[in-house]
Amino acid sequence: MKILSITTATNHLSVALNDDDQVISEKNEQDQRNHSEHLDPMIQDILTENRLSLQDIDRFAVAIGPGSYTGLRIGITTVKMFASILEKEVVGISTLKSLAKGIDQKDSLIIAMLDARNDNYFAGGYFGQALTNVIPDGHYHIDQLLEEIKKFSQENNIDQVVFVGSGIDKHDELVQKLGLNYTYGSESQNELHAGLIGKLAVNEEAIDPDKLLPRYLRRTQAEVDWHKRTGKPFAPDSDYVEEV
Known part of the structure; x- marks a missing residue:
């Protein structure tokens, strides 16, 4: 099973191609969160170097959080789009579990x-x-x-x-x-690697792309401000843990 994995959760951008749990290729870049500019070219480079197209990918995997709010949305939106258009499998992996995998x-x-x-x-x-x-x-x-x-x-x-x-x-x-x-952890272990996300993705259950959501683990400032302004309760299905 060919798995294309990405992480945009931190300032360390990483894209990898796995064949089951074997990492075939991985590209990493410290881009100070300019992920929206650099992600697509990195994906294309990996595919080109391995003579593949997106259609050849069996499963897409992405770090779903915690992490940068903007970064998470970029990565998750990208794989949701790929999976939906190409009718491929998609899985979300905990950022923290991906670090532990190393x-x-x-x-x-x-x-x-x-x-x-x-x-x-x-x-x-x-x-x-x-x-x-x-x-x-x-x-x-x-x-x-x-x-x-x-x-x-x-x-x-x-x-x-x-x-x-x-x-x-x-x-x-x-x-x-x-x-x-x-x-x-070493300097390399302390960075998030897409190849490890791919390894974890092998045994994860695929989900509907529309149900792939970020796990921020705390409320955004906008949500806190909205709650203070309106007095309305937070949604009962909110996937947050703590307000700070």
């Missing part, structure tokens, strides 16, 4: 995280070969996140933690107080 130590608690500023993080904890989401993907203050890590480690007799993603190194003194053995 860590080999599956006997460790893997904490995938993205700096959300003001000591807040988009983060999730993953464990085992199947990368079970043992600390739910969410929006956490650093103190809350470290408490969740401590709780899971104590309850499951885990003494090794791997942090992958962005921002945790500035809290090294707090991490030390956990009393656990810990390591940080």
